Amino acid sequence: MSEKRLKKHLNLTATFSFSIGPMLSSGVFLLPALVFSEIGPAAILVYLIAGLLLIPSLLCQAELATAMPRAGGTYYFLDRSLGPLVGTVAGAGTWLALTFKSAFDLVGLGAYLVLFLDLPIKPVGVALCILFAGLSISGVKYVARIQVVLVSVVLALTGFFIVKGLSWTEAANFTPFFADVGGSFLGAIGLVFVGFTGLTKVASVAEEIDDLERNIPLAMIYALGITTLLYILVMVVLVGVLDADTLGSTLSPIAMGARQFLGETGYIVMSVAAIVAFIASANVGLTAASRYPFAMARDRLAPDVFSRLGRFHTPTSAIVVTAMLMIPFILILSPTSIAKLAAAFQLMLFGMLNLAVIVMRESHIDSYDPGFYARPYPWVQIIGILTSLILIPALGMLPVIASTVIVSITLLWYILYARKRVSRSSALLHVFERMGRGASPHLDQELRQILREKGLRKEDMLENSIIRADILHHYPGESFDGLLAKASVALAARSGLSEQTILRALRASNRLGETPIGNHIALPHARVAGLTTHELAIIHSRDGLRIEGAEELVYALFVLIGPTTDPGRHLRFLAELANRADAIDFTDIWRDVEEGAAIRGFFLRSGEVVEVELLNASLEGVMIRDLGLPPECLIAMIVREGGMIVPHGQSRLVTGDLLTLVGESHAVMETIDRFTP
Numbered sequence: 001m002s003e004k005r006l007k008k009h010l011n012l013t014a015t016f017s018f019s020i021g022p023m024l025s026s027g028v029f030l031l032p033a034l035v036f037s038e039i040g041p042a043a044i045l046v047y048l049i050a051g052l053l054l055i056p057s058l059l060c061q062a063e064l065a066t067a068m069p070r071a072g073g074t075y076y077f078l079d080r081s082l083g084p085l086v087g088t089v090a091g092a093g094t095w096l097a098l099t100f101k102s103a104f105d106l107v108g109l110g111a112y113l114v115l116f117l118d119l120p121i122k123p124v125g126v127a128l129c130i131l132f133a134g135l136s137i138s139g140v141k142y143v144a145r146i147q148v149v150l151v152s153v154v155l156a157l158t159g160f161f162i163v164k165g166l167s168w169t170e171a172a173n174f175t176p177f178f179a180d181v182g183g184s185f186l187g188a189i190g191l192v193f194v195g196f197t198g199l200t201k202v203a204s205v206a207e208e209i210d211d212l213e214r215n216i217p218l219a220m221i222y223a224l225g226i227t228t229l230l231y232i233l234v235m236v237v238l239v240g241v242l243d244a245d246t247l248g249s250t251l252s253p254i255a256m257g258a259r260q261f262l263g264e265t266g267y268i269v270m271s272v273a274a275i276v277a278f279i280a281s282a283n284v285g286l287t288a289a290s291r292y293p294f295a296m297a298r299d300r301l302a303p304d305v306f307s308r309l310g311r312f313h314t315p316t317s318a319i320v321v322t323a324m325l326m327i328p329f330i331l332i333l334s335p336t337s338i339a340k341l342a343a344a345f346q347l348m349l350f351g352m353l354n355l356a357v358i359v360m361r362e363s364h365i366d367s368y369d370p371g372f373y374a375r376p377y378p379w380v381q382i383i384g385i386l387t388s389l390i391l392i393p394a395l396g397m398l399p400v401i402a403s404t405v406i407v408s409i410t411l412l413w414y415i416l417y418a419r420k421r422v423s424r425s426s427a428l429l430h431v432f433e434r435m436g437r438g439a440s441p442h443l444d445q446e447l448r449q450i451l452r453e454k455g456l457r458k459e460d461m462l463e464n465s466i467i468r469a470d471i472l473h474h475y476p477g478e479s480f481d482g483l484l485a486k487a488s489v490a491l492a493a494r495s496g497l498s499e500q501t502i503l504r505a506l507r508a509s510n511r512l513g514e515t516p517i518g519n520h521i522a523l524p525h526a527r528v529a530g531l532t533t534h535e536l537a538i539i540h541s542r543d544g545l546r547i548e549g550a551e552e553l554v555y556a557l558f559v560l561i562g563p564t565t566d567p568g569r570h571l572r573f574l575a576e577l578a579n580r581a582d583a584i585d586f587t588d589i590w591r592d593v594e595e596g597a598a599i600r601g602f603f604l605r606s607g608e609v610v611e612v613e614l615l616n617a618s619l620e621g622v623m624i625r626d627l628g629l630p631p632e633c634l635i636a637m638i639v640r641e642g643g644m645i646v647p648h649g650q651s652r653l654v655t656g657d658l659l660t661l662v663g664e665s666h667a668v669m670e671t672i673d674r675f676t677p
Contacts, residue, residue, distance in 0.1 A: 010208050012215045017151040019202045019223035022101065024154045025281035026339070027195025027227065028234050029254050029274040030108040034336055036239070037248040039188040040179025044235045050192040051228030053391075056384030057350035058199055058224050059374035060357045062217040065206040067360070067370035068450060069216075073203030074349050075292050080443055081356035081363075084301065084422045088414040089407055090349060091296045096406060097345035098289035099322060101197045102129075102281070103329035104338040109278035111251035111335075112271050125330045128279075129286070133323035136287040137316050150276050155226075157273035161258060161266075162233045168261040169240020179244070186394035193350075193391070194343040195231070199224065205291060213371025213457065251335065286326070290319040300421040301414070337398070344392055344399035345406075351388025354381040367447035369568035371457065452575040462573050463662050464636040465536045465560075466603050468494065468644065471596035474541035474557075481507070483545070484524060487537040487559035494644060495528075495535050495561065502528060502561055516578060517550045520586035523574050525560040527567065533646050534562040534573055540599055542591050555586040577603065608668040609636075614657040614675050625649035633663030633671045 010018065035043040064077040074094045079087020106125040113124060178185075199220055202209075209215050238253050241260040250256050254274055258266035294315035297306035310316030329338060358381050360368050374380050393400060456462060470490035474483060484506050485499075492499035505526035509515065516523040537559040544553030558577050562570040580603050584590055593599055600609075619627070624635060624647055637660040638645040638653075645651065653659075659675065661668050 015215045015219035017148045021151045022281040023227040025277040033253040041174045041177045041239045046188045047231040053387045056380045060353045062372045063370045063374045065203045065216045066213045066372045069206035081359045089410045092410040093345050095292035100342035103326045105278045105281040112274040132286045136319045154277040165237035190391035190395045194339045217372040290322045294318040301418040340399045344403045347388045351385050354384030366567035465534045467636040469536040472539045521556045521581045522554045527564045531563045610661045630667035633667035636660045636662045
């Protein structure tokens with residue numbers, strides 16, 4: 001599987017650009033005219049309501065993306081939560097929705113290009129589609145670099161348009177606010193949802209986002225807030241400066257509006273801004289859409305050819321097929337038809353994402369460990385589901401019929417092709433398991449692998465547990481159960497729990513098959529009531545230990561106990577210990593090392609670990625949280641009168657304490673200077 005992993009190139013700025021870029025195109029430069037023709041000046045209110053109604057789906061998308069960052073985004077979430085059947089429908093549906101949206105952007109691009117070029121617009125759109133496919137094949141990091149520049153230009157020019165245009169608006173243009181133009185208010189709200197597909201596109205490249213637990217929620221929240229505000233203000237300006245006939249009939253509303261108060265220069269500048277916006281959206285749209293057939297092929301729901309990575313480490317076949325699918329949409333469909341089809345699929349998927357969060361939460365899978373939670377639960381999710389159920393029918397019969405046809409085709413594809421190729425379980429089966437039905441451990445194992453890839457969070461303090469860890473040794477004749485008993489004695493002395501309590505918990509966990517074994521290590525572990533910290537015992541074996549279920553001798557055991565209140569952190573600690581163990585040759589150097597500090601050193605990732613005696617009497621009785629230590633340094637352990645203390649923010653220092661400092665060299669040295677007179 002490793003050869004099919006996508007590289008992480010996207011920081012917060014790039015992620016924000018991926019999210020907001022697609023929403024700056026049609027939502028600002030094309031949809032205002034279509035929505036106005038449906039509902040009149042009330043289009044301003046439509047944009048506001050749509051933005052508010054999208055919040056539940058945004059929060060749920062962020063939760064799922066930080067828990068399961070995989071290419072394919074929405075498809076992957078729904079497949080793993082609701083099962084491969086729903087995943088097949090979701091994957092094909094999202095692929096088509098994003099493809100519709102990208103084709104819609106290229107049609108919009110054509111509407112503005114025709115203002116400058118005497119060329120047939122649709123062939124130009126096809127040529128641009130081929131160009132963007134080539135760019136996407138060359139690598140997402142190049143797409144991201146261009147995206148940041150394009151988005152910056154569009155935001156600046158749109159802001160200029162708003163600031164200048166607000167002073168030219170005429171109050172008479174806003175009455176009657178609810179014009180009788182024959183459109184559906186709810187249908188107009190549903191139509192606006194096509195402008196918010198950028199949120200889906202972010203999730204589809206989550207696997208390629210660095211520091212995703214921070215960057216994904218921030219990028220999505222910033223993008224939705226800024227975009228909704230821009231939509232409303234742009235709509236206010238357009239309604240205020242253009243007459244109803246012009247705004248309701250043009251496909252280049254921003255250019256027409258700019259001409260009213262900025263003249264021909266403004267007309268040209270804002271037309272260029274529109275062109276840049278549509279280029280930015282189509283640019284990221286093709287890249288994001290192609291990740292869906294890639295992800296489905298990786299899961300054996302689509303032909304294997306789509307999962308192959310090209311010379312630039314991108315899914316070349318998936319990109320090419322996506323581009324080929326876009327071309328007939330560009331040539332055949334009208335803008336309104338494309339928009340309504342994309343909106344219908346988008347609403348359906350948003351509703352299913354809200355349901356997916358409910359299923360994942362109710363499955364009680366410990367390895368489901370998102371870095372962001374959609375709260376308050378379950379009210380946010382219920383509102384999101386109801387929003388989709390109400391708005392989809394309001395879009396009209398054509399989108400509903402087309403969606404039904406496409407869903408039927410994907411169901412047949414699953415029944416005739418995909419079903420016999422997959423055997424994994426979903427979180428929904430874990431919900432049934434709580435009611436007495438069995439569930440496969442496949443999903444839990446997959447989520448644990450994701451935990452290994454994500455690594456620790458900033459608030460995790462595994463280094464402290466490693467520094468405090470007891471170093472024990474395995475001697476010939478000692479059994480695995482005997483080593484668990486030995487570790488329980490050491491852990492009991494440090495945790496305050498009885499050794500019998502700890503041993504029972506470790507044995508119970510091992511009987512359930514929860515002890516990871518591999519690469520010459522074993523990780524027996526348990527969550528025990530009454531603990532407030534994670535405690536670790538490292539058992540070193542020179543000659544190796546034979547453990548049932550292990551294909552090779554085990555030379556190291558990491559016995560971890562932790563609180564029952566934070567299963568996610570417990571699993572992250574296990575995953576990180578396994579990650580660090582991967583870099584150690586346990587059959588060579590490890591076997592000859594017996595000194596405790598050297599054994600701990602194999603697993604520490606901090607720059608410095610230093611013991612220092614507190615000799616500065618002015619710090620007597622001061623709480624650790626009030627010390628103002630550099631953020632790159634922490635106190636991992638306190639030894640006082642021969643006993644060990646696990647430090648926390650309210651721990652008070654006593655002169656003569658032996659403190660173990662962990663952190664970067666400069667921060668550790670600065671802290672040492674404060675502790676010694």
